[in-house]
Amino acid sequence: MKAHDRPSSANLHYHREVKANYRLFGMIIFVLTSCGSALYVFSSALSRSGLEWSDGWRAGLIFIVGLVQLLIGKSNLSDQLKPHVMSSVFLLIPFINYPYIESGAQTVWAASLLFLLTSLVVINRTMLLYATGISILSLLYIWLEAPSGTSVFTATDHIARIGLILIATLISLLIHTQYVTRLERNIDYLTRLKEQAFFDPVTELANRSFFVIETEKRATSGDLICLIDLDDFKTVNDAFGYRTGDRALHVIGSRLMTRFSDCIVAKASGSAFLLHADAHHSAQGLCDEILSSISERVQIDFKQINLTASIGVSFVNGESIDHVINDAEIALFTAKSNRKNTFAITDQATQNERKRAMQLTRDLYDAELDRDFFVLFQPQVEASSHRITGAEALVRWNHPKYGLISPLEFIPLAERTRFIETLGGWVMRKACLQGKHWLEHGRKPITIAVNVSPWQLRQPDFTEKVLEILTDTGFPPQLLEIEMTEHIFVEGTMQIIDTLNELHRHGIRIALDDFGTGFSSMQTLVKLPFDQLKIPKEIVQEAIDSEEKRAIVEMIIQLGKRLDMTIVAEGVEMTAEAELLQQLGCHTLQGYLFHKPLEALYIEPLLDRHA
Structure with a gap:
């Protein structure tokens, strides 16, 4: 336009x-x-x-x-x-x-x-x-x-x-x-x-801001949004200069305006254009026309410039046009990853997933901890006697609309919105209160593991908050285990090392979850005060049929013993897996073969039975 x-x-x-x-x-x-x-x-x-x-x-x-x-x-x-x-x-x-x-x-x-x-x-x-x-x-x-x-x-x-x-x-x-x-x-x-706010001076087209405003007025469900990016346009600027590159962009913009006069055409940024088309257009047919139009040779003075483009397509689905453009950006990335001079269409499933994620993110801000969240405990047992030696605290979200939400879905959203700090502190306090309750009723002490995110560990007052929870609840520090994944090795390692060392000095145990997934190095592993390594479920289950995976499990167990760490194998669901792990020298097992995550009320009879 x-x-x-x-x-x-x-x-x-x-x-x-x-x-x-x-x-x-x-x-x-x-x-x-x-x-x-x-x-x-x-x-x-x-x-x-x-x-x-x-x-x-x-x-x-x-x-x-x-x-x-x-x-x-x-x-x-x-x-x-x-x-x-x-x-x-x-x-x-x-x-x-x-x-x-x-x-x-x-x-x-x-x-x-x-x-x-x-x-x-x-x-x-x-x-x-x-x-x-x-x-x-x-x-x-x-x-x-x-x-x-x-x-x-x-x-x-x-x-x-x-x-x-x-x-x-x-x-x-x-x-x-x-x-x-x-x-x-x-x-x-x-x-x-x-003009400066809503139009691009190079192509004389409307810019993204104007495109969003106009499309919001005209768009109906099912309309197409195309994000068109010229392939390797930097080479045109490098070879012919930015002035020629700008003129080429002007030619492409004019060509799109002429060929698709019934659509809204705008300059997005750099070498990218936006196009809105009514629902009666076929996505594939429209993209073929756009690619054909752009592939026609551009004549600038005596220079012949050949251009191609990649296109990401998404559909208007009731959300804001900005969100639909974001979906088109995902599709564009897919198109450029596959091969250039092509297009990719965001399917409805992808858009629904992102829509659900946005809804859950909004709902996190309105959630009440004691009303919408609860904590389960999955027991950890000694490999030889199957006696309970510890339990991992696992948070669950009972969403008012979607029901139980998997932690794999809402924990990343909580980290992105920094809600994880509030949620993580609440889970730790609940776990410590429950552990203290068991001790007060004469049950044998067990270690309670609480998962923390790298974002929490990067907070300078994290240690202070943990010690405050222990003081308020009266739970012994040596029975609390801070558990984290290998992602800590790529997110501010020095700050996290200082925090973990300070926690360890106060007697709190440190565990590394999902060890062997690729982020940790041996040198960093020695620097950090880990008391326990956890073998991930995927490696445990594949060790039965794979000699390579079995060798990895054995290596982790021997490494742990050399570094004076206990080893916990997660996701044990078959008797053969438990027997193999015990044979290889694993100390502790955790999985549905023994106990699924349970409410604290159902843990107590198990503790009494193994007392």
């Missing part, structure tokens, strides 16, 4: 201002005639002859004329007709003067000045000229028709009146000219600002 293909922004501002002026004129005239008619009735009532029937209908007519002007000012009458139609109100000038002609209209002649002042609010000078002309003609008529016997006015007085009207008109013209000049200057300034 090019700047010169749409109504001028300056004209739109100008016409908007003109309409506002006419509405204001109508309101002022209505106030003026309402007050004038009331004053006319009041003055007539105090006169010698008193209020007569003719005075009443005159006052009523003045009021009605003002009301009509108010309605015309608010109407959709064209701007060409409005100044002429609304100028009919100035016929009230002779109408007001006529009853006082015998006294030379000694006072009411000043009503002309009021009408002159009112006409200043309108940009069009036509109304000012109408008011001036009718006022002068009325004064000339009074001069000629006023009886000389009853009037104390001389010719000089009448000339002075007409002169005052002319002077007032001249002053009004000067004020009006200055007002219009400033208004036009302001409109031009606003127009330039709007």
Whole structure:
């Protein structure tokens, strides 16, 4: 959508201002005639002859004329007709003067000045000229028709009146000219600002901001949003220079505007364009046309430039256009990853997943911890005796609409929104309170593991908060185990090392979850004060049939023993897995073969049984 293909922004501002002026004129005239008619009735009532029937209908007519002007000012009458139609109100000038002609209209002649002042609010000078002309003609008529016997006015007085009207008109013209000049200057300034805010100077197309606004107005469910990015356009700038590159972008923009005139076309950023098409377009057919259009050779001076593009397509689905464009960006990334000069379409499943993620993110802000979340405990057992030696605290979200939400889904959202700090602290406090409760009721001490995220560990006051929870709950530090994944090795390692060392000095155990998934290094592993390594479920389950995986499990177990760490194998679901792990020397097992995650109430009989 090019700047010169749409109504001028300056004209739109100008016409908007003109309409506002006419509405204001109508309101002022209505106030003026309402007050004038009331004053006319009041003055007539105090006169010698008193209020007569003719005075009443005159006052009523003045009021009605003002009301009509108010309605015309608010109407959709064209701007060409409005100044002429609304100028009919100035016929009230002779109408007001006529009853006082015998006294030379000694006072009411000043009503002309009021009408002159009112006409200043309108940009069009036509109304000012109408008011001036009718006022002068009325004064000339009074001069000629006023009886000389009853009037104390001389010719000089009448000339002075007409002169005052002319002077007032001249002053009004000067004020009006200055007002219009400033208004036009302001409109031009606003127009330039709007052009800078909503249009791309290189291609003369609308930019992304304008595209979003216009598409929000026109889009319906099922419409297509295409994000078109020229492939390797940097090579064009490097080979031919940025000036030639800009001209090539201008050619491509013009080509898209011409070929897809029924669509909204805009410049996104860099070498990318946006296109909105109605739902009746076929996504594949539209993309083929776009790719074919762009692949046509671009002629810049004597240079021949061959261009291709990749396209990401998404569909309007009731969400904001910004979100739909984000979906198109995901599809564009897929297109460029596969091969260039092609397109990829975001399927409905992907859009629904992102929509669900956005909904869950919003719901996290409104969630109440004690109402919407709860903590389960999955026991950890000794490999030889199957006696419970510990339990891992696992948080669950009972969503009011979706039911139970997997931690794999909501924990990343909580980390992204920093809700994880509040949630993690709540889980740790719940776990410590439950552990203290078991101790107070005479049950054998077991280690309680609580998962923490790298974001929590990077907080400078994390250790202070953990110690505060232990103090408040009275839970022994040596029974609390802080558990984290290998992602800590890529997210601010030095800060996290300091935090873990400080926690360890206070007697808190440190466990590394999902060891062997690729982020940790042996050197860093030695630096950190780990007390326990956890073998992930995937490696445990594959160790039965894979010699390589079995060798990895054995290596982890031997490494743990050398570093004086206990080893926990997660996700044990088969007896063969448990027997293999025990044979390889694993200390502790955790999984559905022994216990699934349970509420604390159901853990207590198990603790009593193994006491």
